[in-house]
Amino acid sequence: MRCAPGGLTRCDATSAKSPFLANKTIALIEAGDLMRTPALESGTFANRASSITPGSARFLQGLGVWDAIEPKQAYTRMVVWDSESDGRVDFDAYSHGAGAAAMPEGHGPAIAWMVQNHLIQHQLAECVARTPSIVLFNESKVHSIVRSESSGLPVVSLDRGEPIECQLLVGADGLHSKVREYAGIESIGWDYDQHGIVATLAVEDDGTGNDTAWQRFLPTGPIALLPDVQQLAPGYSSLVWSTKPAIAAKLTKAAPEVFVELVNAAFHNPVADIDFLGSQVQADGSIADGVDIAGEASWGRERARGQDSGERMPPRVVGVQPKSRAPFPLRLRNSTSYVYERTALIGDAAHTTHPLAGQGLNLGLADARALAASVSDAAQAGGDVGGADALGAYAAARFASGAAMLAAADGTSRVFGGLVPSQLRGIGMRLVNGSARAKALLAAVASA
Amino acid sequence: MKRFLAKLPSTLLAPGACKGSAVRAAAAALARPHLAASCARGAFTPVASVHTQPAGQAAGSSVDADEIQRFSRTAAEWWDPHGQYELLHRMNPVRIKYVRDMLQQFGGPELARAEATTAAPFAGLRILDIGCGGGFVSEPLCRLGATVVGADASNENIQVATTHYRRDPALARGPGSIDYRHTTAESLVEQEEQFDVVVALEIIEHVNDPKQFVRTCSQLVKPEGMLIFSTINRTPASYLFTILLAEHLLRWVPVGTHTHDKYIMPEELELYLKMAGCQPLDVSGMGYNPLLKSWTLVSKSQPGNLEMNYILAARKSIL
Numbered sequence: 001m002r003c004a005p006g007g008l009t010r011c012d013a014t015s016a017k018s019p020f021l022a023n024k025t026i027a028l029i030e031a032g033d034l035m036r037t038p039a040l041e042s043g044t045f046a047n048r049a050s051s052i053t054p055g056s057a058r059f060l061q062g063l064g065v066w067d068a069i070e071p072k073q074a075y076t077r078m079v080v081w082d083s084e085s086d087g088r089v090d091f092d093a094y095s096h097g098a099g100a101a102a103m104p105e106g107h108g109p110a111i112a113w114m115v116q117n118h119l120i121q122h123q124l125a126e127c128v129a130r131t132p133s134i135v136l137f138n139e140s141k142v143h144s145i146v147r148s149e150s151s152g153l154p155v156v157s158l159d160r161g162e163p164i165e166c167q168l169l170v171g172a173d174g175l176h177s178k179v180r181e182y183a184g185i186e187s188i189g190w191d192y193d194q195h196g197i198v199a200t201l202a203v204e205d206d207g208t209g210n211d212t213a214w215q216r217f218l219p220t221g222p223i224a225l226l227p228d229v230q231q232l233a234p235g236y237s238s239l240v241w242s243t244k245p246a247i248a249a250k251l252t253k254a255a256p257e258v259f260v261e262l263v264n265a266a267f268h269n270p271v272a273d274i275d276f277l278g279s280q281v282q283a284d285g286s287i288a289d290g291v292d293i294a295g296e297a298s299w300g301r302e303r304a305r306g307q308d309s310g311e312r313m314p315p316r317v318v319g320v321q322p323k324s325r326a327p328f329p330l331r332l333r334n335s336t337s338y339v340y341e342r343t344a345l346i347g348d349a350a351h352t353t354h355p356l357a358g359q360g361l362n363l364g365l366a367d368a369r370a371l372a373a374s375v376s377d378a379a380q381a382g383g384d385v386g387g388a389d390a391l392g393a394y395a396a397a398r399f400a401s402g403a404a405m406l407a408a409a410d411g412t413s414r415v416f417g418g419l420v421p422s423q424l425r426g427i428g429m430r431l432v433n434g435s436a437r438a439k440a441l442l443a444a445v446a447s448a
Numbered sequence: 449m450k451r452f453l454a455k456l457p458s459t460l461l462a463p464g465a466c467k468g469s470a471v472r473a474a475a476a477a478l479a480r481p482h483l484a485a486s487c488a489r490g491a492f493t494p495v496a497s498v499h500t501q502p503a504g505q506a507a508g509s510s511v512d513a514d515e516i517q518r519f520s521r522t523a524a525e526w527w528d529p530h531g532q533y534e535l536l537h538r539m540n541p542v543r544i545k546y547v548r549d550m551l552q553q554f555g556g557p558e559l560a561r562a563e564a565t566t567a568a569p570f571a572g573l574r575i576l577d578i579g580c581g582g583g584f585v586s587e588p589l590c591r592l593g594a595t596v597v598g599a600d601a602s603n604e605n606i607q608v609a610t611t612h613y614r615r616d617p618a619l620a621r622g623p624g625s626i627d628y629r630h631t632t633a634e635s636l637v638e639q640e641e642q643f644d645v646v647v648a649l650e651i652i653e654h655v656n657d658p659k660q661f662v663r664t665c666s667q668l669v670k671p672e673g674m675l676i677f678s679t680i681n682r683t684p685a686s687y688l689f690t691i692l693l694a695e696h697l698l699r700w701v702p703v704g705t706h707t708h709d710k711y712i713m714p715e716e717l718e719l720y721l722k723m724a725g726c727q728p729l730d731v732s733g734m735g736y737n738p739l740l741k742s743w744t745l746v747s748k749s750q751p752g753n754l755e756m757n758y759i760l761a762a763r764k765s766i767l
């Protein structure tokens with residue numbers, strides 16, 4: 001019996017299909033209701049989209065769920081530029097991307113696909129339901145975990161029913177993982193002095209098919225606009241804006257039309273304008289008397305037009321979906337180990353990254369894939385699925401890449417995110433722009 | 449000594465080039481001290497003269513609580529993945545996969561069982577693990593569905609293996625099972641035991657009369673059944689690395705762990721098998737990659753692929 005409490009990434013670890021594991025039973029424990037279609041309220045995580053890289057997409061395709069997830073919005077370009085220098089990276093999947101072999105079957109080159117979270121969850125839940133070897137303990141909370149004295153196996157007690165003894169305990173239970181606590185594994189890291197704001201935005205149709213991810217580095221942190229995917233309505237983009245907590249608070253409270261102007265300014269205006277406009281918003285989100293935000297912003301853009309490089313720019317934002325704005329603290333956490341006796345951590349239980357890289361879910365899926373492969377390999381050779389061979393192989397496959405991704409996300413955010421003088425940031429950006437290797441690195445992050 | 453060095457292939461003497469092989473060979477040497485231990489207790493030296501209790505009694509119930517404690521501790525040492533048997537642990541996947549592959553490739557209708565699945569390919573097969581030690585091979589065979597008899601001439605090994613076997617409830621659930629016996633190959637022949645497959649891994653280099661040992665093993669296999677042996681070749685390289693380096697210079701394992709004269713060449717093993725009415729099917733080299741810390745089969749096209757460790761499969765002929 002294997003046992004896995006957890007969220008989005010969890011479904012995958014457990015349902016990864018290997019004929020070598022056909023005689024194993026999996027207990028899937030979820031505190032929430034896995035089978036319920038969430039009410040798609042604005043601003044809820046379920047209603048948000050995640051960017052799925054080709055590697056994750058292939059994994060989901062292997063599980064038989066990828067093709068059933070519709071709609072998907074591919075993006076094939078990524079433009080990253082700096083507000084205080086001429087540094088700019090323009091990356092497109094056709095000329096620089098990974099080869100066709102790296103893409104899921106039936107898809108052309110893409111950097112990633114935007115997919116609604118609730119659809120991924122729903123399809124994985126269906127997969128769980130049609131897999132007889134998975135026993136679902138739905139709406140069941142893990143109450144305690146102890147190690148059996150006689151066998152050394154973890155014994156998981158739920159808030160009701162019999163305790164479950166398992167060969168392998170997979171902790172996919174998120175940031176505040178109970179499994180990690182049981183294993184006595186430390187989670188180290190820090191909180192950034194930044195908050196992220198997410199929002200769903202209506203954008204003007206600029207005739208390009210909304211195929212590009214945009215990211216601009218501001219002194220206060222990066223702002224990113226990704227194509228979004230809504231059930232029936234085209235022309236939406238998804239915003240992730242990392243900034244100082246005080247500014248984030250104002251942005252969350254500001255009136256919709258003010259917020260839209262500030263977003264446009266953050267992408268199109270010089271930094272001085274953004275600072276000025278930000279300072280006109282009061283702590284309660286209201287505007288200082290007599291200030292015309294829209295007018296100031298467009299005047300600033302007119303004035304800066306002389307320096308216009310003629311490069312393609314993000315589409316203009318024309319509206320924000322009601323209640324879709326939400327702030328959240330940015331943090332980085334990494335567990336000192338991903339494995340313990342008969343225990344493995346995957347997803348956010350193992351690591352939490354800066355959303356700059358947009359890799360939280362993808363990292364979790366990669367963990368799940370690696371763990372499934374390690375366990376299957378061990379089973380093929382008659383090994384213990386919770387034994388040191390299987391877990392050692394998983395840790396070797398993932399610990400380094402988890403730490404590397406975190407370091408990369410953290411490194412970039414430190415270089416570009418306002419922690420070093422803007423001069424240096426400009427140099428960093430120019431370096432990125434000038435170096436084919438740096439571009440390749442960026443591509444690797446984007447298509448992990 | 450000089451004679452051995454003179455015979456060494458140049459690649460092994462070249463500085464740098466020899467590093468990987470050195471570690472590999474030393475690894476092979478290190479994978480073996482448990483056998484030295486079991487031999488010291490008379491496990492297979494000489495096989496025929498070991499008179500032990502009949503099967504069944506050896507792992508008996510008369511063992512007291514102190515003993516069980518002691519066996520548990522020894523079992524923990526045996527099974528510590530980073531302990532003294534680390535290299536033997538790491539050798540397991542390649543050896544077990546080899547057994548799987550050979551049975552799939554060459555196991556005729558005699559070895560085909562209706563209940564076999566990919567997850568439990570050995571379901572319904574009766575397999576003898578001769579020289580089972582702490583149970584490294586018996587347990588995987590059991591997980592893959594086999595009805596295993598694990599035989600060892602050291603009573604302590606049998607106690608250790610049994611203790612460890614009882615710790616994992618998944619093994620008890622089946623479909624496989626393990627019957628550990630404090631006995632010898634000869635006694636099993638006397639008892640007219642018959643198996644679908646006999647595996648003798650890293651054991652033949654420790655017996656006094658390998659030719660007789662092969663014959664004894666073959667008598668335990670049903671016609672059309674299979675035998676799997678793994679061991680170390682008798683080459684200058686294996687002398688240099690397993691005895692000179694690992695024992696005398698580095699002292700990684702006690703002096704006297706190995707006797708180079710007892711190492712067996714693949715040609716010799718194949719000859720003994722044919723003399724015992726068995727048909728060799730495949731022989732493959734095994735190499736240790738110190739970076740990946742794993743053993744793999746060495747490609748047959750690689751020169752010197754059988755220079756060190758190798759594994760071999762044979763079929764018992766009907767006649």
Ligand SMILES: Cc1cc2nc3c(=O)[nH]c(=O)nc-3n(C[C@H](O)[C@H](O)[C@H](O)COP(=O)(O)OP(=O)(O)OC[C@H]3O[C@@H](n4cnc5c(N)ncnc54)[C@H](O)[C@@H]3O)c2cc1C
Nearest residue numbers: 006007008009031141142173174347348358359360361362
């Ligand atoms: C605002 C925001 C935006 C993000 N945007 C992106 C993005 O665009 N792209 C991206 O890749 N990532 C994004 N991420 C990160 C991504 O959401 C996470 O990395 C991902 O959800 C991790 O999945 P998980 O399964 O490891 O953990 P979680 O999703 O946290 O799931 C944990 C699960 O465990 C269950 N659980 C916990 N404790 C118990 C218990 N005791 N008993 C039973 N069940 C328990 C919970 O009910 C929950 O279902 C974002 C995160 C945030 C906060």
